[in-house]
Amino acid sequence: MTLIFLCGPLCHRPLLDVILGGDFALSPAFVGGRDGRLVDAPGHFALAPHRGAKVEGAVLEAPAPQAARLAFYAKATGLGARQVRLTSAMGTAPAITYALTAGPADIGPWDAALWLADHAALAVETAVEVMARFGQTPPARLRARLGPIRVRAASRLRARSEQTPNAVRSAPGDVALQAARQPYAHFFAVEEYDLTFRRFDGTTSPPINRAVFISGDAVTVLPYDPARDRVLLVEQVRAGPLGRGDPNPWQLEAIAGRIDPGETPEDAARREAVEEAGLTLGPLLPVASYYPSPGAKTEFLYSYVAITQLPDGAAGVFGVEDEAEDIRGHLISFDQAMALVASGEVQNAPLLLTLLWLQRERGRLRA
Template identity: 35%
Template sequence: MTQMILAGPLAAPEMLAVLGCAGDPVDLPGQMHGGAGAGIGGDWPDYQPGEGRVAAVSVESTPQLLRYLEVMGLSPLPLATGEVWGFGGGEGQDWQPEKAALMALTAQAILTRNKGDSPQHIRARLTRIAEIAAAVPRAAFGPQPQTHLPPPDPARVEIRSRAEVWGGYFSVEQLSLRHRRHDGGWSDTLSREAFMSADAALLLPYDPARDEVLVISQIRIGPLARGQAQVWMLEPIAGRVDAGEPPEATARREAGEEAGLQIGRLYPLPEHYPSPGANSEFFYPFVATADLSGHRTGHGFGVAGEGEDIATHILPRDELVTLALNGQIQCGPLVLLALWLDRHADQIRQDPAHPDARQGGDLAGT
C-alpha cells in the first residue's frame, strides 16, 4: 500500500466508504470548477490554486481505490502537497456534495459487478451504469405494495451470488437465490437472469381544446428479434431517466427531443414494472397537456447520436382508443395511457389549470 491524496469528489465520505479508504484531512488551498458529472459519465472538476479550500484527505491505497482510478482514467495532479487525485478538465456545471451519494452507488456497481471488464469498456458504459444505479434509491424509498402480498422484508430472499454477465447498451445480471415460499419453507436455489435497465419516463401529450394526442413511431428491436414483419411501433414519447434527474424532468426533456414539443401540466399514472419477471425497468407514465395546433405529423425527430429516427403522429383521441382496442397498437404502455386518458379526458378538459399549462405551467397536480 502507498499513501495517496484524494481531493474533491474522491474525498467525499460516501466515496471513501465504497473505496475502503480512511485517513487524515489535508490542507489544500484553492477552488474546484466544473465536474458535475464526475464518476457518473461526465468530466471531473479542475483545480485552481488561490483562495478557498478544497476537501482533501491522505489515505493508504486499497485495491478498490486503484481499480476505480484505473476505470475512471484519472491521473494525479502534482501540487506542493504532493500528487493529488480527483481532478480533470472541469467541463460542465460545478460539482456539488449531494452528487456524492450517486457517485458512490455507481462506484459500488463498478467494483462489484464488472470485475472482468476492461477499464475502457466500463468507462464507455459509465453513463448507463450510473442510470441503473440511480434507480436503486428510487426503488428503496418508493411505493412498496402490500395488498394481498407478503410484507416487504429483505429477509425473505437470500441472494447467494450476483454478477453481470453482459454489459453493453443494456446489461444482463445472473443471480443465484432462494426465497421463502408461501407455505413458510425455503425454495430450492434458483439461477435467474435479469435484464437491467434504467428507469424510464413515458409521456402522452394531449390537447384538451382539440381533443387530440401526439404519439411517435420508430423501429423496435424486440419485434424484429421475435420475428415479426412489422417492426415499427406506435408508442408514447419515452426515455431513460438520467442519473440524478427527476422523472418529471425526463418527460419534459424527451418531449422536446422526440417531438419538438413543449408540454404543460403533467398528470401521473400509476408507476409500474412492464415485465417484472425478468426486467428491472420501471416506468413513470404521464399524460400532459400540450398545444398541438402548431404541430403536424412529421419525421426527423430524436437524438442522432443515439441512432433515433422518430416520426410524430397527431390523431383524435377517439382514434387512439380504437387503435388500442383493435390491436393496432402493440406497445403496452401506450394502450394503458390511451385507456387512462379515455377515462379522464373530461376531467382534464374541465381542469382550470390547463389553459395556463400551454404557457409552460408548473407540475401542479403531479
C-alpha cells in the same frame, strides 16, 4: 505503501468504503498552489493551478490492494492520476492524487455541501456497480458504459426511496441473494442471481437461478389536446419486435425515454417531448408507475398524459441525431386512437394502458 492525497468526493467516507473495500485510516493534509473545482458528475473533482490557493483533503497510506482498487475506480470513472506535494502533520511529501484537469466546462469552486446534497448518494451507488467488476472487467470498458451505469444507479436509489404499499402482497424481505454474476454488459446488462426465498408455507425455497435484463427507469407521456380531442403518437423502428421475428418492427408509441441521473420523471417527460416531438407540454397527469415485465426486466416506467395544444401541423419528424433517432409524429383523434387499439395496431403496453386511462378520464378532461 502508496501515499495518496484524497480531495473532493474522494474524502467522502461512504464512497471510500465502497472503493477501498476494507479498513483505512485518513489524516488531514493539503496541497498548495491549486484550487478545487466542482464538476457536474458524481465522484468528479478538478484540480486547477492557482497561485496562493490550497486544497484541503486527506492523506491515505494505501497498501497495494487498496491502491489497486482506487486506481481501478479512477480509470473507470475518468479521473487522472497526477503527482502532487502534500503537507500534513508529518511534514511535506510527494504523493499521487486522482482528479480531473479543470477546463471550460467547470461549474465553479468546489462546494462540499452542494456535492453532498446533489451527488453523493449517486456517486456511492455508482461506485457499488463499478467496484463489483474489479478484477473482472477492464476499467476502460466500464468507462465507456459509465452513462448507463449511472442511470441504473439512479434507478436503484429511486426504487429504495419510493413507497411500496403491501396491503395484499407480502411484506418486503425474505429473499436471500447468495451470488450475482454479470455475463453481459453494454448499454444494457444481463445479471444472473442465485437466491432463496420464503415460500408461502413458511419454509425456505431451495436455491434457484434467475436471469434479469438490466435497464434504467424510464418515462412515457401521451400529449392530449382536450379542445381538439386528439393525441400525438410517435412512430419509430424498435429492436424488440425485430428480435421476435415480427415482420413489421415499426411501433406506434407514446413519447418515451430514460430518466437521466439528477432528473425527476416529470423533468424527463418534458425533455423527451422536446427531443421526440418538438412539443412544450402543459400539466402532467400521472397515469401509473409500474414494471412492464417484472418476470425478466428491471425497467420501471412512469406514465403520464400531458395536456398540450396540438394544432394542425404540430406533428413532424424529430429525434436526437447522436442517438440515431428518427421519430415521426402522428396527430390522431381520440376515436381513431381507440380504433387502433381495437384493431391491434397499437401493440405496446404503455400506450395501451395510457389510452385506456384517457378513455376513462376523457370526459372530465374535456369538461
